[in-house]
Amino acid sequence: MIQKQLGTDVAEVHDIAKSTKEDLEAFDILLLGIPTWYYGEAQCDWDDFFPDAGRDRF
Structure with a gap:
């Protein structure tokens, strides 16, 4: 949806998993x-990604 609004020449979609x-x-x-999900928790793919990326940078 975001890419569609911005345009494929401006935005790229990447699967965090x-x-x-x-x-x-x-x-x-x-x-x-x-x-x-539920009370605003990120889906589990992000739980796996944040330790490597440095959660404090986001």
Whole structure:
């Protein structure tokens, strides 16, 4: 949905379950569309990603 609004020439979609810290460091700006469950918790793919990426950077 975000990519559709911004345009494919401006926005790229990446599956966090298949992404690395290095994949995201290639960008100057990140716009994250993060689904949440129940009381606003991030889905489990993000739990696996944050320790490697440095949670405090987000």
